[in-house]
Amino acid sequence: MPVSPRTRPAKAALSREAVVAAALDVVDEVGFEAASMRRVATALETGPASLYVYVADRRELMAAAHDLALADVEVPTAGDWRARLELLVTRTVAALAAHNDLATAAIAAVPLGPHFLRLNEEMLRLLREGGVDDAACAWAIDLLVQYIASAALEQAAWNRAQRETRATEEAMGADFVGRLDAVYAGLDPAAFPTITALRGLLTAGGGDERDAWKLRVIVDGLLAQSRTPG
Incomplete structure (x- = not known):
């Protein structure tokens, strides 16, 4: 009918x-x-x-x-301040990466919604608990938000490619490394001596391992900036 x-x-x-x-x-x-x-x-x-x-x-x-x-991102409650901070950042990246390139919104404007502010408050609290001084905290949160947005966009692009190709994570990783290595192998060692020397290292390590390292370096840098000289 x-x-x-x-x-x-x-x-x-x-x-x-x-x-x-x-x-x-x-x-x-x-x-x-x-x-x-x-x-x-x-x-x-x-x-x-x-x-x-x-x-x-x-x-x-x-x-x-x-x-x-970001509404369902859970604030970690177990572990020391650093473990909780790194896990919170990782969860925030994953939440945004699940929604295509939505993280672009955080690059175009400063996020000020209630769910973001809840996470922002916790990140700042954990930084202070870890001994990062207040002046460094104020700029550290900008750095973390930028890291979250860029990491989420990268992960979202990877997710889209995986859906389009229907390839496994392992197959996509191997293909990506293979394409990089092919480019590096074709370079003139005289013109690119450093890339040639580091060729094996530049394609080593999985995405999760690299992401964890990047975040660890950021937190290490924040702690170093907060230490009182002498």
């Missing part, structure tokens, strides 16, 4: 929560740049003008979607 206005299921009432959730779904589907107000409105079966009742503009909507992606 044909569907009439009387038999068609009623659309759910619009709300800010529904609009933001729809925006997150659209980013998952088409990516950050393509997630326009029109696309979100279409997903909600309404017009773009209806969205402006709940958000001022696309920038606010993307910021809210970014914050929603």
Whole structure:
């Protein structure tokens, strides 16, 4: 039977929560740049003008979607301050990487949503617990947020490639290393002596191992900057 206005299921009432959730779904589907107000409105079966009742503009909507992606990040409770900080950062990266290139929103604007602020508060608290002085904490959080955004974008790109190729993690890693090594092998040692000397090391180590090392170096640097000379 044909569907009439009387038999068609009623659309759910619009709300800010529904609009933001729809925006997150659209980013998952088409990516950050393509997630326009029109696309979100279409997903909600309404017009773009209806969205402006709940958000001022696309920038606010993307910021809210970014914050929603962090809603379920759990704050670690076990381990010393450093272990908890590194785990919290890792969890935050994973939460953002699960939503395509949504982490771009944190590069375009400073995140200020309630879920981000909850995580921000915990990172700052852990830094102070670890002995990082207040002046260093204020800039350290900028560094950590930048690391989180870049790491999430890298992981999201890897996730997309894996979905598109349907390759295993091991196969993708081997292919990536093989392509890098092929480039390095073709370089003129006279023009690129350092790359040639470090060729084996430049392609060694898995992604998780490298990510852990990068984060460890960041925290080590923060501690070094906070030590009182003498």
